[in-house]
Amino acid sequence: xxxxxxxxxxxxxxxxxxxxxxxxxxxxxxxxxxxxxxxxxxxxxxxxxxxxxxxxxxxxxxxxxxxxxxxxxxxxxxxxxxxxxxxxxxxxxxxxxxxxxxxxxxxxxxxxxxxxxxxxxxxxxxxxxxxxxxxxxxxxxxxxxxxxxxxxxxxxxxxxxxxxxxxxxxxxxxxxxxxxxxxxxxxxxxxxxxxxxxxxxxxxxxxxxxxxxxxxxxxxxxxxxxxxxxxxxxxxxxxxxxxxxxxxxxxxxxxxxxxxxxxxxxxxxxxxxxxxxxxxxxxxxxxxxxxxxxxxxxxxxxxxxxxxxxxxxxxxxxxxxxxxxxxxxxxxxxxxxxxxxxxxxxxxxxxxxxxxxxxxxxxxxxxxxxxxxxxxxxxxxxxxxxxxxxxxxxxxxxxxxxxxxxxxxxxxxxxxxxxxxxxxxxxxxxxxxxxxxxxxxxxxxxxxxxxxxxxxxxxxxxxxxxxxxxxxxxxxxxxxxxxxxxxxxxxxxxxxxxxxxxxxxxxxxxx
Amino acid sequence: xxxxxxxxxxxxxxxxxxxxxxxxxxxxxxxxxxxxxxxxxxxxxxxxxxxxxxxxxxxxxxxxxxxxxxxxxxxxxxxxxxxxxxxxxxxxxxxxxxxxxxxxxxxxxxxxxxxxxxxxxxxxxxxxxxxxxxxxxxxxxxxxx
Amino acid sequence: xxxxxxxxxxxxxxxxxxxxxxxxxxxxxxxxxxxxxxxxxxxxxxxxxxxxxxxxxxxxxxxxxxxxxxxxxxxxxxxxxxxxxxxxxxxxxxxxxxxxxxxxxxxxxxxx
Numbered sequence: 066x067x068x069x070x071x072x073x074x075x076x077x078x079x080x081x082x083x084x085x086x087x088x089x090x091x092x093x094x095x096x097x098x099x100x101x102x103x104x105x106x107x108x109x110x111x112x113x114x115x116x117x118x119x120x121x122x123x124x125x126x127x128x129x130x131x132x133x134x135x136x137x138x139x140x141x142x143x144x145x146x147x148x149x150x151x152x153x154x155x156x157x158x159x160x161x162x163x164x165x166x167x168x169x170x171x172x173x174x175x176x177x178x179x180x181x182x183x184x185x186x187x188x189x190x191x192x193x194x195x196x197x198x199x200x201x202x203x204x205x206x207x208x209x210x211x212x213x214x215x216x217x218x219x220x221x222x223x224x225x226x227x228x229x230x231x232x233x234x235x236x237x238x239x240x241x242x243x244x245x246x247x248x249x250x251x252x253x254x255x256x257x258x259x260x261x262x263x264x265x266x267x268x269x270x271x272x273x274x275x276x277x278x279x280x281x282x283x284x285x286x287x288x289x290x291x292x293x294x295x296x297x298x299x300x301x302x303x304x305x306x307x308x309x310x311x312x313x314x315x316x317x318x319x320x321x322x323x324x325x326x327x328x329x330x331x332x333x334x335x336x337x338x339x340x341x342x343x344x345x346x347x348x349x350x351x352x353x354x355x356x357x358x359x360x361x362x363x364x365x366x367x368x369x370x371x372x373x374x375x376x377x378x379x380x381x382x383x384x385x386x387x388x389x390x391x392x393x394x395x396x397x398x399x400x401x402x403x404x405x406x407x408x409x410x411x412x413x414x415x416x417x418x419x420x421x422x423x424x425x426x427x428x429x430x431x432x433x434x435x436x437x438x439x440x441x442x443x444x445x446x447x448x449x450x451x452x453x454x455x456x457x458x459x460x461x462x463x464x465x466x467x468x469x470x471x472x473x474x475x476x477x478x479x480x481x482x483x484x485x486x487x488x489x490x491x492x493x494x495x496x497x498x499x500x501x502x503x504x505x506x507x508x509x510x511x512x513x514x515x516x517x518x519x520x521x522x523x524x525x526x527x528x529x530x531x532x533x534x535x536x537x538x539x540x541x542x543x544x545x546x547x548x549x550x551x552x553x554x555x556x557x558x559x560x561x562x563x564x565x566x567x568x569x570x571x572x573x574x575x576x
Numbered sequence: 577x578x579x580x581x582x583x584x585x586x587x588x589x590x591x592x593x594x595x596x597x598x599x600x601x602x603x604x605x606x607x608x609x610x611x612x613x614x615x616x617x618x619x620x621x622x623x624x625x626x627x628x629x630x631x632x633x634x635x636x637x638x639x640x641x642x643x644x645x646x647x648x649x650x651x652x653x654x655x656x657x658x659x660x661x662x663x664x665x666x667x668x669x670x671x672x673x674x675x676x677x678x679x680x681x682x683x684x685x686x687x688x689x690x691x692x693x694x695x696x697x698x699x700x701x702x703x704x705x706x707x708x709x710x711x712x713x714x715x716x717x718x719x720x721x
Numbered sequence: 722x723x724x725x726x727x728x729x730x731x732x733x734x735x736x737x738x739x740x741x742x743x744x745x746x747x748x749x750x751x752x753x754x755x756x757x758x759x760x761x762x763x764x765x766x767x768x769x770x771x772x773x774x775x776x777x778x779x780x781x782x783x784x785x786x787x788x789x790x791x792x793x794x795x796x797x798x799x800x801x802x803x804x805x806x807x808x809x810x811x812x813x814x815x816x817x818x819x820x821x822x823x824x825x826x827x828x829x830x831x832x833x
Contacts, residue, residue: 068664071671079657082650089643127672199794206801213808217815223830225816232812233739236752236805240759243798247763250791300831609776614800682779701800708807712814719818 069109070124070141073151073194074204076109077102077187081180088176095179096166102183103159106190110151117148121562121569123196140196140257144569145558149408150193150324153415157315158186164423164532165308167525168430172219172306181218185211185312189320198246198256205242205321209235209288212317216305227300234297238287245280248273258333259569265335278340281329282347289322291381292351295374302373303366303435307426310366314373315419319411323377327384327407331563336388345385349491351378356498360505363437365425368506369418372461375495376414382488383407383476390483391564399482404563405556406475413468413543417460420536424454427525427533428510437506441513446522449530451511453537458507460540462500467540471547577716579632588630595623603698607687613694617701624706633713642710649703652696659692724765731758745816745823749809756802760795767791 080102084095121144129138162182169175188208195201213235217228250256252273253264265274283294290298298318302310330340355375362368384407390400427450428443429435444451460467463474473496480489524530546552562568579585599619606612628636666675674688681687735758738751767788775789813823820828 068671071660071664075657075661075671079654082653082657085650086647086654124671127674199797203797203801206804210801210804210808213812217812220815222819225812225819226828226830229745229809229812229816229828232805232809233748233752236809237739237755239801239805240755243759244762246794247759247766247791250763250794251766256790256794304831610774612796614796681777705803708811712811715814715818 067122067124069113070122070143070194071126072109073106073190074187076106077183077190081183081187084176084180084183088180095176099162099179099183100159100166103155103162103186106186107152107155107159110148110155113143114148114152117143117145117558121145138257139200141194142196142569143194144562145560146324146328146408146562147193149412149555149559150320151190153412154186154189154193154316154320157312157415157419158182160419160532160536161308161311161315161423164311164426164529165306166528168308168426168529169306178215178218181211181215182309182312184208185215185317189316192321193324197258198249198261201325202239202242202246205288205325206239208317208321209239212309212313215309216301216313218306218309221304223300224304227297227304231297231301234287234294238284238294241280241284241287245277245284248277248280252277258329262333262335262566262569265333274334275337275339278330278334282326282340282343285322285326285329286347289318289326289377289381290374291347291377292354292374295351295355298374299367299370302370302422303364307366307422307429310369310426311419311422314370314422315415318373318377319380319415323380323384323411326381327563330384330388332566332569336392338389338392341385341388341392343385344388345382345485345488348378348380348382348385349488351375352382352495353378353491356495356502360498360502362502364435365428365437365506365510366422366435368437368502369421369425372499372502373414373418375499376410376418376461379473379476379492379495380407380410380414382492383410383479386480386483386485386488389485390479393483396483397564399479400564401560402475402482403479404560405552406472406479408556408559409475409546409552410472412546413460413472413540416536416539416543417457417467417469420453420457420533420540421461423529423533423536424450424457427529430525430529431522437509440510442511443522444511447511447524449524449534453533454511455507456537456540458503462503463496464500466544468543468546471544475547577633577713579635580630584630588626592623592627595626596620599623599698599702603694604691605684606694606698607690608682608684613697614701616694617698618705620698620702621705621709624702625709628709628713633717638710638714638717642707642714645703645706645710649700649707652700652703656693656696656700659689659696663689725762728758728761728765731761743824743826745813745825746810748825749806749813752809753802753806756798756805760798760802763791763795763798 080098084098087094121142124141126139126141165178169178172178185208188204188211191204192201192208195204213228213232216231217224246256249261252269253261255261255264287294302314305313330336330344352375355371355373355378359368359371359375362371383403387400387403387407390396390403425435427447428440431447432440434440456467460469463470473492477489477492480492546555599616599622602611602619603613603616606616660672663675664671674690676688678686678688732755735751735755738754739748742748742751767790769785769787772785772787775786775792816828817823
C-alpha cells in the first residue's frame with residue numbers, strides 16, 4: 066500500500082529517540098524496543114515485497130507534485146530493486162541486533178548503541194527509497210555519520226584511529242557527491258532522478274557529462290570501497306564491534322555504495338561504452354587485488370574485510386558487464402544474466418559475510434583475541450560456531466550446494482556468453498584464491514592443534530548462537546533462488562526496472 | 577574551567593537575553609523572512625554558550641545540564657516526527673502534509689503547519705548544539721582532573 | 722565565470738590542507754573549508770541576472786527572483802557539515818587523551 070512507504074523511515078527514527086529519553090529512566094528499555102522495531106520493519110518489508118508484484122509505486126511527500134515546467138516535490142519510489150534492498154537491510158539488521166543483545170553487554174553506554182543502530186537502519190532505508198538526488202544525499206549522511214560513531218564505539222586506540230581515517234575519507238566522498246549534485250542541478254534545473262533523465266535526453270556537452278559521471282563514480286566508489294578507494298575499509302571494519310562490522314560490510318557498502326551507483330547509472334544516465342568499461346575494469350581490479358591482499362592477513366577480521374573488497378568487485382564487475390552487453394544490443398539474454406547475477410550475489414554476500422563477521426565476533430567474545438596464530442582446536446569446544454563458519458566459508462568460496470556457488474556460476478556464465486573470456490578466467494581464479502584463504506581461516510581457527518588450553522571455552526550464549534544458525538540456514542535456503550521459476554518472481558522485477566529506464570521515469574513523471 | 581572577569585560577566589548577562597529573543601524572532605518568522613528553524617536554533621544555542629563561557633563551567637551542575645538539553649532535543653525530534661505522522665490521518669492524508677488552516681499569506685499566523693515545524697526544529701537544533709558543547713566541556717573536565 | 726574559478730581555488734586550498742597538514746585539528750578545519758567552497762558553488766549556481774532575494778511580497782507585481790532551491794539545499798548541507806565537524810572534533814579530543822599528541826605521524830597503530 067502506498068501510505069506505508071514513509072513508515073520505513075519514520076519507525077526507526079521514533080524508536081531511536083524514544084530510546085534516548087526512556088533509556089535512562091527504565092532499565093533495559095532499549096533491549097526491548099530495538100528488536101521490536103526491527104522486527105516490525107522486516108515484516109513491513111516482506112509485506113511490501115509480496116504485495117508489489119512487479120509494479121512500481123511512487124509516493125509524493127506532503128502531496129507536493131510539480132506544476133508544468135517546474136518540477137517540485139520529494140518522491141519516495143518503491144520498485145523491484147529497492148524492495149529487495151529493503152528486505153536485505155532489515156533482515157541483516159534484525160539478525161545483527163539480536164546478536165548484539167549479548168555481545169554488547171560488556172560495553173558501557175549500551176543505550177546509545179541501540180539508538181545509533183536504529184538511526185543507521187533509518188538512513189539506509191531512506192537511501193534505497195529516495196527518488197531524488199538531494200534526499201538521497203541527506204539520508205546517506207544520516208547513515209554514514211551514525212556509522213562513524215559506531216565504528217569508534219569501544220573507545221580504544223585502534224577504534225578511534227580507524228574512525229578518524231574513515232571520517233576524513235568519507236567526508237571527502239560526501240563533498241564530491243554534493244559537487245556532482247550541484248553540477249547536475251546547474252545543467253538540468255532539477256534534482257529529481259526521472260526528470261534528470263528526461264533533461265539529459267536532449268542536447269548536452271559530452272565533457273560535462275563525463276566529468277559528472279567520474280565525480281559520482283569517485284564519490285560512491287569511496288563509499289563502496291572499490292579499488293583504488295578502499296584504504297579505509299580494512300581498518301574500519303576490523304576495529305568496529307562485530308555486529309557493526311556485519312552491518313557495515315554486509316549492507317552499508319551495498320546500500321549507500323553499489324545500490325546508488327547502479328540506480329544512477331542505469332536509471333538516470335544514458336550509458337556510454339567508456340563508462341561500462343571503466344566500471345567493469347574497476348570491478349575486476351577490486352576482485353583480484355582484494356583477494357591477493359587477504360591471503361597475507363593474520364588478523365581474522367582484517368582478512369574478512371579484504372575479502373569484502375574482493376566480493377564487491379564481483380558485483381561491480383557483473384554490473385559493468387551488463388552495461389557493455391546492453392550497449393552492444395544483440396545479446397539481451399546475457400545482459401539479463403549478468404545483472405541478475407550481480408543482484409543475486411549482493412543478496413548472498415550480505416548473508417554469508419554477515420555470518421562470517423558474527424563468527425569472528427564469537428571467537429573474539431570467548432578468546433579475547435583476533436590473531437589467527439593464537440587460536441586453534443576450537444571445533445570441539447564451539448561446535449555451533451565451527452559448523453556455521455564452515456558453511457559460510459564454503460558458501461563464499463563457491464562450493465555447491467551453497468548459495469555462493471550459484472551466484473558466481475551465473476556471473477561466470479554471463480561473462481562467457483558475452484565473450485569476456487578474460488573476466489571469466491579472473492573470476493574463476495579469484496574463486497580458487499578465496500577458497501585458499503578461507504581454508505586457512507578454518508584450519509587455524511578451528512581444526513589446528515590448540516595453542517593454549519581450550520577446555521574451558523564454552524559455546525557462545527543463546528542470542529548469538531541463534532543469529533548465526535539462522536543465517537547459516539539462509540545460506541542454504543538462498544540457493545533455491547537459482548531455480549528459474551523462483552528467480553523469475555524474485556529477481557526479474559528488479560532486472561526489468563534496471564534494463565528499461567522508461568519504466569522508472571514514467572512512474573514518476575506520470576504522477 | 578574558570579569564569580572570566582566581572583565586566584564580561586555583567587555584559588554577557590545583559591546581552592544574552594537580547595540574543596535569545598533575537599533567536600526566537602528568527603524562528604517564529606521563518607515562513608516570512610529568511611532563517612527558520614536551523615539558523616534561529618543556532619542563535620539560541622549561542623546565547624546559552626555565551627553565558628557558559630563567561631561564568632565558567634564550575635558554576636553549573638554539568639550532568640544535569642547535559643541531561644536536560646539532551647532530553648529537550650529528543651522530545652523536539654519526536655514531536656516533529658509525530659506531527660508528520662499525524663498528517664497521515666488528518667487533512668490530505670499524506671506524510672508531511674499541511675493540515676492546519678492556512679491564513680492569509682504574509683501574516684504571522686499563516687501557512688498551516690510550517691511555523692510549528694520551525695519552532696520544533698529550532699528547539700531541537702539549540703538542544704543539539706548545546707549538548708555537543710556541554711559534552712566536550714565535561715570531557716575536558718574529566719581529563720584534566 | 723571567475724567566481725566559480727575562485728570557489729574551485731578554495732576547494733583546492735582545503736584539499737591541500739587535508740593532504741599535507743599533520744595536526745588533527747588542522748585536518749578537520751581543512752575539511753570544513755572544502756565543504757564551504759562546495760556550498761558557495763551551490764548558491765552561485767542559482768543566480769539569475771538582476772534577480773532579487775526570493776522573499777515574496779504579496780502586494781508587488783511579477784518580479785525576477787534568484788533560484789531558492791539551491792539555497793534550501795545549502796541550509797540543509799550546512800547542518801550536515803556541522804554534524805560531521807562535531808564528530809571529527811570529538812574523535813580528535815579522545816585521540817589526544819589516548820596518545821597525548823595531535824600529530825598523525827605518531828598515531829599509526831593500524832598498518833597493513
